[in-house]
Amino acid sequence: xxxxxxxxxxxxxxxxxxxxxxxxxxxxxxxxxxxxxxxxxxxxxxxxxxxxxxxxxxxxxxxxxxxxxxxxxxxxxxxxxxxxxxxxxxxxxxxxxxxxxxxxxxxxxxxxxxxxxxxxxxxxxxxxxxxxxxxxxxxxxxxxxxxxxxxxxxxxxxxxxxxxxxxxxxxxxxxxxxxxxxxxxxxxxxxxxxxxx
Amino acid sequence: xxxxxxxxxxxxxxxxxxxxxxxxxxxxxxxxxxxxxxxxxxxxxxxxxxxxxxxxxxxxxxxxxxxxxxxxxxxxxxxxxxxxxxxxxxxxxxxxxxxxxxxxxxxxxxxxxxxxxxxxxxxxxxxxxxxxxxxxxxxxxxxxxxxxxxxxxxxxxxxxxxxxxxxxxxxxxxxxxxxxxxxxxxxxxxxxxxxxxxxxxxxxxxxxxxxxxxxxxxxxxxxxxxxxxxxxxxxxxxxxxxxxxxxxxxxxxxxxxxxxxxxxxxxxxxxxxxxxxxxxxxxxxxxxxxxxxxxxxxxxxxxxxxxxxxxxxxxxxxxxxxxxxxxxxxxxxxxxxxxxxxxxxxxxxxxxxxxxxxxxxxxxxxxxxxxxxx
Numbered sequence: 001x002x003x004x005x006x007x008x009x010x011x012x013x014x015x016x017x018x019x020x021x022x023x024x025x026x027x028x029x030x031x032x033x034x035x036x037x038x039x040x041x042x043x044x045x046x047x048x049x050x051x052x053x054x055x056x057x058x059x060x061x062x063x064x065x066x067x068x069x070x071x072x073x074x075x076x077x078x079x080x081x082x083x084x085x086x087x088x089x090x091x092x093x094x095x096x097x098x099x100x101x102x103x104x105x106x107x108x109x110x111x112x113x114x115x116x117x118x119x120x121x122x123x124x125x126x127x128x129x130x131x132x133x134x135x136x137x138x139x140x141x142x143x144x145x146x147x148x149x150x151x152x153x154x155x156x157x158x159x160x161x162x163x164x165x166x167x168x169x170x171x172x173x174x175x176x177x178x179x180x181x182x183x184x185x186x187x188x189x190x191x192x193x194x195x196x197x
Numbered sequence: 198x199x200x201x202x203x204x205x206x207x208x209x210x211x212x213x214x215x216x217x218x219x220x221x222x223x224x225x226x227x228x229x230x231x232x233x234x235x236x237x238x239x240x241x242x243x244x245x246x247x248x249x250x251x252x253x254x255x256x257x258x259x260x261x262x263x264x265x266x267x268x269x270x271x272x273x274x275x276x277x278x279x280x281x282x283x284x285x286x287x288x289x290x291x292x293x294x295x296x297x298x299x300x301x302x303x304x305x306x307x308x309x310x311x312x313x314x315x316x317x318x319x320x321x322x323x324x325x326x327x328x329x330x331x332x333x334x335x336x337x338x339x340x341x342x343x344x345x346x347x348x349x350x351x352x353x354x355x356x357x358x359x360x361x362x363x364x365x366x367x368x369x370x371x372x373x374x375x376x377x378x379x380x381x382x383x384x385x386x387x388x389x390x391x392x393x394x395x396x397x398x399x400x401x402x403x404x405x406x407x408x409x410x411x412x413x414x415x416x417x418x419x420x421x422x423x424x425x426x427x428x429x430x431x432x433x434x435x436x437x438x439x440x441x442x443x444x445x446x447x448x449x450x451x452x453x454x455x456x457x458x459x460x461x462x463x464x465x466x467x468x469x470x471x472x473x474x475x476x477x478x479x480x481x482x483x484x485x486x487x488x489x490x491x492x493x494x495x496x497x498x499x500x501x502x503x504x505x506x507x508x509x510x511x512x513x514x515x516x517x518x519x520x521x522x523x524x525x526x527x528x529x530x531x532x533x534x535x536x537x538x539x540x541x542x543x544x545x546x547x548x549x550x551x552x553x554x555x556x557x558x559x560x561x562x563x564x565x566x567x568x569x570x571x
Binding site for chain 1: 200201202204205212213214215218219221222223224225226227229230384
């Protein structure tokens with residue numbers, strides 16, 4: 001945290017005239033934004049992407065006000081999401097890969113302690129659309145409120161509430177299906193995730 | 198719903214940014230500020246360029262559809278790039294259920310029971326050229342390039358379905374589920390768990406792929422291999438010649454076609470053949486979308502070499518073992534791109550699992566994929 005006494009809202013308001021204030025926001029929020037990026041793209045890529053988020057924020061700063069909560073984070077998450085999408089598009093590579101703009105599963109796997117949890121997490125997230133998964137993770141991983149997550153995704157709080165409910169319901173169904181071990185609950189279900197969205 | 202939130206939040210741990218990373222990011226930001234402050238970021242520059250050219254942001258759905266098409270084209274290109282000119286000639290006595298792509302001079306003995314029902318050209322087609330095969334050989338191998346144990350490592354989706362440890366000649370041909378991925382028994386929380394471990398189980402030598410599944414006193418180390426030529430293909434003919442010389446109960450194989458896309462909230466299409474416990478007869482299953490017909494071969498995963506052929510076309514699905522039709526189904530069969538997985542793993546059929554300190558080896562000496570050209 002920086003010792004600067006100004007609120008995020010005050011800093012954002014001053015950005016159009018004094019872009020160097022972004023440095024204050026960086027000192028204040030870079031560690032959190034880094035974790036957000038690292039959860040999806042892995043720590044190595046996250047280091048590269050961190051500055052991209054704040055540089056992109058500079059160009060958008062004239063049109064933005066802080067969230068009602070007073071935090072710049074929902075705004076930065078929204079920009080971070082665009083930066084991640086671009087990152088995954090750049091990664092779009094190789095024959096056979098249809099791509100998943102929301103996640104580097106290898107990066108996710110690397111940090112799960114319990115092996116079995118990998119499968120469960122994948123199964124739970126595999127059935128979600130990109131936007132529903134993002135919403136669930138903004139709340140579950142980043143600790144955003146529904147309203148803050150709505151700001152990050154550019155949707156209304158009401159829509160966020162409905163989508164979150166839907167996402168949890170679908171994810172729960174997927175987990176229950178795994179738990180019962182139905183005849184088709186093959187492990188390959190989990191790995192078809194990268195094309196499921 | 199708490200179970201979902203608990204699972205997500207418990208998986209959200211991640212290491213923090215290093216001081217060096219933080220400094221580098223700040224330096225890049227300061228440089229951008231100094232260079233013109235509110236310059237267009239790369240993201241916004243691209244967006245502006247799209248607007249100028251009349252393009253627009255695609256919705257997620259449309260974007261994915263486009264990527265899907267591009268991906269399919271890339272798969273096709275990759276398959277063409279690695280296609281071999283013809284299947285290898287086979288030694289006498291080696292069961293070869295396919296005849297359609299053989300040079301006429303090498304046409305093998307006609308597999309019994311594989312004529313009208315299978316769409317395959319009968320033996321002797323050189324003399325009766327009017328019968329055209331609807332199958333086109335895309336890929337086949339009799340494993341002439343060796344890969345020592347440990348080669349099937351670094352298997353990742355994110356690098357483009359590459360096992361980075363493989364010799365270059367094989368990287369375009371084979372992929373495997375990565376080390377540490379849970380196998381079906383683990384996913385189903387059975388008594389004995391298994392994890393795919395291609396780096397400790399798979400090697401190619403002596404004209405064979407060897408898949409030695411093993412268990413110490415803990416989890417099973419299993420392996421699922423994917424011929425890349427058959428990745429993301431709609432329709433095809435899938436041929437594999439294999440045996441398990443010394444089967445141990447508690448291990449199993451399920452060679453399967455699995456949909457590349459799982460419908461949101463739905464269940465992926467799946468066709469299995471051959472599937473069964475090692476030492477036991479194997480079966481064919483069509484799980485989705487049809488009503489699960491099941492056929493049993495008159496053959497087991499044992500020391501006898503067997504060749505199975507799975508034919509999947511717009512007309513239906515047919516299963517052959519050693520040239521003999523064991524079952525077929527038509528109508529309401531899968532019509533989406535699938536992947537072909539040679540899945541060897543912990544038995545998941547209610548058994549106690551394999552005994553401690555055991556191992557057993559699947560040997561594969563021929564694999565072929567044909568596209569549908571009917």
